[in-house]
Amino acid sequence: MKNFKIVLVTCVLILLVSCQGNTNTERVFIITDYGAVADGVTDNSLAIKQAVEACVLAGGGKVVIPGEGVFVSGPFDLVSKMELQVEGGATLLANPDTTVYTKSAFRENPGEGTIWIGGVNLHDLAITGLGVIDGNGLKFMGEELGDAYELLPFKVKDPRPHILTLENVHNLRIENVTFRNSAYWTVHLIGCNDAVITGITIDNSLKIRNSDGIDLDHCKNIRISDCYIQSGDDSICLKNRREFKEYGKCENIVITNCLMSSRSCAFKIGSENMDTIQNVTVSNCTILGSNRGIGIQNRDEGVVQNVLFSNIIIESKFFSDVWWGKSEPIYVTAYRRANIDHKDASWRFPEGATEGFVGQVNDITFRNIQCRSENGIYVSAESREKINHILFDGVSVVLNRVTDYEGGVYDRRPCEGEGLVKAKTSAFYIDNATDVQVRDCDIRIGANAPLNMGELIHRTN
Structure with missing residues (x-):
């Protein structure tokens, strides 16, 4: 009887630990619970940041953009052990106000755009869903001139936002989501290791210059598959930018089963390459x-x-x-x-x-x-x-x-x-x-x- 009680207590403890683990991985933070509204006008960056912070305090989880319309947002950052899920029917739209974009996409080099959705020194990150992340690109362009839009002048900082800029992320997954209408680069991975990008759509205007699809910058062990990419500039590009030289080589890259279209180059290596690109x-x-x-x-x-x-x-x-x-x-x-x-x-x-x-x-x-x-x-x-x-x-x-x-x-x-x-x-x-x-x-x-x-x-x- 004593042995039976010991076995029973042990089973209960295992079940409790198992249930606790499942609860942690399934914690969900819906941005509308933090005040976000899908009216296509209100900037919801504060609500998104609050949902992300709640995810951090819980030790990880899923931040959800629900399938209820257009959520406008200014810049915000992603965190470790987080899944950003954009549900089908939902659109996350970049705020067209250039003054909200203050962080350079290339550190001390301010002349090549800013960061909208960012993250640095992260692990175990995912971006998923059947919804849309829209860079609102035409709002940052000048006049339409033949087969390209005019680029608006600036003095020091180019305010055009890159949609997604992730630096030094380990174990990254981006799948199924649609990115569109980027004003500059769409998905920029810097010094990332062990990333999978699969089943995504990138649908940029073919008349927006610099609207790259996916840029792998000093990255290692990356797999890209089953993607559709239409972009004014390079669809997929491998490079080693000087601003991030500490991350070393870009290597061990596999790209397969993709459909691409570009007014520059569909798949390119370079032109920026201050290190080695191989394998x-x-x-x-x-x-x-x-x-x-x-x-x-x-x-x-x-x-x-x-x-x-x-x-x-x-x-x-x-x-x-x-x-x-x-x-x-x-x-x-x-x-x-x-x-x-x-x-x-x-x-x-x-x-x-x-x-x-x-x-x-x-x-x-x-x-x-x-x-x-x-x-x-x-x-x-x-x-x-x-x-x-x-x-x-x-x-x-x-x-x-x-x-x-x-x-x-x-x-x-x-x-x-x-x-x-x-x-x-x-x-x-x-x-x-x-x-x-x-x-x-x-x-x-x-x-x-x-x-x-x-x-x-x-x-x-």
Whole structure:
């Protein structure tokens, strides 16, 4: 009987601990319980901050934007052991008042936007739901000019908010939620480790400059899958910004099953790279209606190496000179950055330097890729040793004119020297690089041939 009592007490204790654990993980904090109203006008940042604080005091939980309409908010921060859930039917909308955005997205560099939703030095964070996080981007733009909006002038701080800026977060999950209408970058991860981004939609205006989709900055061990990204600037971009140099390399990145469209470059490495970007695989993606498809744009002292692109469809075409790129479905370039008078010029070179140098691009493979474009693949460097061991294996290029732009030009911007380079259109234009192999590739001319056709495969040096 005594043993039975001991077993019974033990079972009860285990059950109580188990129930307590489940209660902790299921604590829910709905922002309307803290005074938030979904009227599309009221700034609810205080209510959201109070819900987040309650989550902290409880030791973690779920902060919910309920499916009840449009909740306007100014800046707020996320915390560890928190899930921000935006329910289906709910929209979290950025406050259009520029004065509420005071924190720079790039630390002491104020010239490249501010932070709306942020978080630093966190762990175990999730952003989920079937709702919408809306950056209210057009409210921060000037006049519509052709295929781009005018950027409003500013003196020191560019007030345009980035939607989500997370720094040094471990164990991060972003899934299913829709981000849209960003005024600047949409999802910026800095120094993050072990993150999964899956099933999200990013739907930005194709006319807003700098409206990147996902930027991985000094990040490690990141998986991106099953996403739809439409953005004026790069859809997915890997980089190592100088402002965050303490986080080191950007490495071990897997990107798969994504659909992308951009007026700049759908998938890009660079141009900011002051460290190393390595061990990257991009596969089973479709790129439609873009200026460029895949780009490696090295402009700083960092190295790019060990990158594999496979099973990808690319459709690219010309846009105006506002956008970097000239319809190159694939481009690999290595040129030192130009020393120009720019709003953030002091952040572009190593500390104390007035000019920079460019690192190498090595061991890059493009396999089983179909390209349909107004321009060809472009590989070019300032000197032969800067680009080494590039393989194009089973790459198909169909050259077909679909716009009224004349063509006959490749884009090296931003670089020291000539940015827009006049040259005949080739399916492969290889200039100043070492060991570039074109193996089992197919080249065709579509119904409307480019106006400035040259050799199908052009090599110099």
